Amino acid sequence: MSESLLTILGPGGSEKTRARVKLNESELLSLWKAMVRTRALDERAMKLQRQGRIGFYVPSFGEEAAQVGSAFAFGKDDWITPSYRQPGIALLRGVSAERMLDNCFGNSGDAALGRQMPVHYSHAPEHLVSISSPIGTQIVQGTGIAMAMRIRGTKQVCGSYFGDGATSSNDFHTGLNFAGVFKSPIVFLCINNQWAISLCVSGQTASKNMAVKADAYGMPGVRVDGNDVLAVYEATRVAVARARAGDGPTLIELLSFRMGPHSSSDDPSRYRPKEEEKAWAEKDPIRRFEEFLITEGVIDRSTLEKTHEQADTEMAEAAKDSERKPAPKIDTLFDDVYAELPRHLARQRDALRAEGGDHAADADAAFPL
């Protein structure tokens, strides 16, 4: 494990960069558009939350390169276990903004019928595993998925995403340890945005960095500039190929920064220096990539503006469509606890039906985080 950061998008000039880029123009555009759409979705959803139209949201401002660049390296048949802060992966893999907002509105269009809070998506057709709140659980599950792929011999790979805070969880430890022992085809992607709500990363662990933790599990650890979409893609590509070849797991640390609040309920001014935020605003991964694309002549100013506008419009329309959908039916409360409705739940449903309306007052306190 090296302590230096893998970087491709250098500051000033793109000669050196160009030589290392393995993507064609259309791929570069795909990456960029997904990043722009991710930003637009986050902005729209935060607006909806502030207007009281959805209850809660978790933006991924500043982490667009880390999400999209890495996800781009996986194949359509590969599986991903995401955390709540990677909406860009879903957009990249073809999930519509409307489907995502259906979840945020908790309406009947949501795959999970509004049973979970916003940003807890389930996108099975795109092999994006259902997201839950407890931090880290998806890491060891990702290892299990990869172990299954290996048992079945399918040559698929799993990617598992999590934050710097999640590296302290039990499931990070067992997830990486099992993957090391069973040489599972998985890539662990730690998006180190340097904050876990109010805890900065030096309070999270005394290790030099996150990538060094790979040594504890006998796998390679790679540190990448997570705001450099090309470096992110390149490191992930190598790790995915390694996993697919049967050579086992890799831990990738994507160093980035949580430019926004932890969530719509959070107020970072209580715990985070403004200067730190300002310094990282300078390193915005979208602007950084756009400078390269313009210098290279892949896009021009007018394409840039049009693309941003289109993304905004897309999200606004999606929100409109989604907001129109009705809430899930009350009977759905009892479905999907088991494959078949057991007798005791049928009894509880029938009792509720008999009682009819007049339910507990709606939530009377605000969600704090």
Added chain:
Amino acid sequence: MSESLLTILGPGGSEKTRARVKLNESELLSLWKAMVRTRALDERAMKLQRQGRIGFYVPSFGEEAAQVGSAFAFGKDDWITPSYRQPGIALLRGVSAERMLDNCFGNSGDAALGRQMPVHYSHAPEHLVSISSPIGTQIVQGTGIAMAMRIRGTKQVCGSYFGDGATSSNDFHTGLNFAGVFKSPIVFLCINNQWAISLCVSGQTASKNMAVKADAYGMPGVRVDGNDVLAVYEATRVAVARARAGDGPTLIELLSFRMGPHSSSDDPSRYRPKEEEKAWAEKDPIRRFEEFLITEGVIDRSTLEKTHEQADTEMAEAAKDSERKPAPKIDTLFDDVYAELPRHLARQRDALRAEGGDHAADADAAFPL
């Protein structure tokens, strides 16, 4: 972290060794006697188990140097959170064999009144924390003890012992991570006896060794020849001094070998090659230390034999004394659940008293592990 093993007791000749030994003769003798008594206790207890006089036992054959050498580096006021396989630490710190066997007999002399299985000791006067069965729990508790020492500013140090299998536990991960973050005065002692029941260490983790795991928590990791009592002492002494000086935790891997079965219920011939056992029998840590002591003239053959005999006699007498003690009284079942007996337990006790004798038949199946 270096990959090489710290070794002091070299093969053949003791010139080089002598130069590195920082202990005087009486200290060397203390170390040796504790090792011999540990072996004698294990042998006696295994005999008692085979004769059906105690229900279960866990011997520490082959790990005498690792236990005793390390424990010797702690002060009387320091605390230890042991696992079940370090009887030598208790003996070294002044616990009588009789008190230990009281636990194995589960009699009324046992501090815990026979509530736990054999080898689950509690020795508060010697600051040896109550042992439980779930693997690894004592690691993070040790960190808590050390955090408390630091908060109180007492200059005490905590030592936490565990096996190679325990490094896979949740509590290893959090215990070391918290200790790193809070710079706690603790020394983590992993006795890598290379087996966790039937799983050999390469099935436990893909990491190069156990000491390298220290990097993941920002602390030094040291690898020591765990069958070399002087190296074990020396490495621990340095780590204890470091912790006491406020410089934080250390992870020490003591490479050794579980020469016996996992426990009185285990049959290693089902899973472990005989050759491996033979090879390690050659490296018996007691014999190795005795060769040095004889070469150095610290002891002679007759002291050696007499000391072994004395230890045997000590254990035989302790067993006799302990076996005579009555079982704990039935009412004690309800004590110590809380500081004061709550009403519901008083009611349950009274109901039991009213019912009187004729209890469930004694255990009808054998303990498997």
Added chain:
Amino acid sequence: MSTMTVLQALNAALHEEMARDRNVVCLGEDIGKNGGVFRTTDGLQAKFGEDRVLDTPLAESGIIGTAIGMAMYGLRPVPEIQFSDFIFPAFDQIVSEMAKLRYRSGGEFTCPMVVRTPYGGGIRGGHYHSQSPEAYFVHTPGLQVVVPATPADAKGLLKTCIRGQDPVIFLEPKRIYRTVKGEVPDDPEFTVPLGVARIARAGSHVTLVSWGAMVHTCLEAAEEAAKQGIEVELLDLRSLLPLDQDTILDSVKRTGRCVVAMEATRTCGVASEISAIIAEEAIEYLEAPIVRVTGFDTPFPYTLEHVYMPSPKRVLSAIEKVAKF
């Protein structure tokens, strides 16, 4: 007396106990600089320093595991679990260690500590920010389980727990953190004992047993029932372990009718335990079924939260059912 919210009362209790006893330390995620995501620990770190108010890494098993070590050593840790839904990674340390330490060491080692954690629904938190896990802990010998329903009890019970000798799971009904206000004694020696239920409303027709935020739902239902001439005796249990069996039985023997209301999942919940105690100890006094009004045996939902949580109406229909039986 001061008028306070539940949250302010808890915060005051922590301030007072930390000032009283330097062995009291708080630890948890985001409790220091940020003052806790609900602000329950607001101001503690500024006042008592980073040594006694620790922002920990993201690991509940580490929070509880290290707190156990501190408690063994002699401190009085008050760990916070950010939501009770996130207590499960620490479940082994709680069930295998914290609860059994005194017993398994014959009292040589003890574990006086208070695990504070916001619990229950009503804040649109979905599956993982709304559950009521009290039954898991009530089923675990060695623990005490406490749930306040008023600001005064919040303060008095928390102070009792911090001064106690045994480990406590202290469940804070987050729905009423800010919405319920009340008079709270200023006396720093004010405490409320465990195991003594509060008669929140006297009545002679039906005994209604509850705890936590649900007490307020039950109070609404009881007032409605009174309009129909049904006088409900509402018991606020305050602590679920120890449980004030005597007050429950005494009331049921007088009324002959009982409803138990709670937010938690129905099957094997604490409501079932209360029902079983009555069916075992006072069946000859009963004139109606013991009816449980509970959350459903499903995970806690998001959009349909208001349907899942027992409403005053649901409690009322149970009251009517047993009154008319």
Added chain:
Amino acid sequence: MSTMTVLQALNAALHEEMARDRNVVCLGEDIGKNGGVFRTTDGLQAKFGEDRVLDTPLAESGIIGTAIGMAMYGLRPVPEIQFSDFIFPAFDQIVSEMAKLRYRSGGEFTCPMVVRTPYGGGIRGGHYHSQSPEAYFVHTPGLQVVVPATPADAKGLLKTCIRGQDPVIFLEPKRIYRTVKGEVPDDPEFTVPLGVARIARAGSHVTLVSWGAMVHTCLEAAEEAAKQGIEVELLDLRSLLPLDQDTILDSVKRTGRCVVAMEATRTCGVASEISAIIAEEAIEYLEAPIVRVTGFDTPFPYTLEHVYMPSPKRVLSAIEKVAKF
């Protein structure tokens, strides 16, 4: 039909199901080469290879967490937890993930897996090798909880679970692993449905409800009671979730008297749930208190294990008490 022990029946079920469906994989500590510390998985690795019978590192949360991933992907994992006392490090994965996955994803992801684990007392295992934790799981929506009491049920229930669509906690009463023998059908399609109690003994005076190893203790007590002219109807529940409420209520409505016997800790145990259901649904049929015979609300002891565990005598006095009430 073959005569088998419970252990042999379980081993046969695993062999048959692994042979039938290549998606079935076993994983756990010491289950491969060593065949499990109780030998329940004996011979599986030799027959089906290391890819399908995995010796895992020492981490229950890893065993369950990876099994959940495998199940999501399409395999049918059968993880073993070496003792049910060691399931708690995996509690978060069980309660937060395994139990809720289908619900929270609207059925997009499911978790068909069977967590096998030896449970209960009677082998001199003390605190940590003897507990009966079924109530924790019965209180968790989304799980199924199964406990066989005979060799035939051990085989038939395990096969049903492995073929099922939902996650199961399969508790194996280790006390009767080798001590109870019985006839077991050889037909590889023999299965036993969940949610259908077995009437282990018919009777008309007292209903006695139990499960697992305790069924055999109850049978002894029932035979003793018969000598006094008390005819006990003994129900062996087989599965605790789903629970065969109909058979319980049907029997109690006939006998008017009920005893529930279990090894687990008393408060908030499954016995309380059964009592609460009866007190809610059939109280007008009752002629006596519902009496629970249970383990005490203490940790499980070592030397005094035989005092802690309900004896035939303790069950019998409860039967006498309700019969004579």
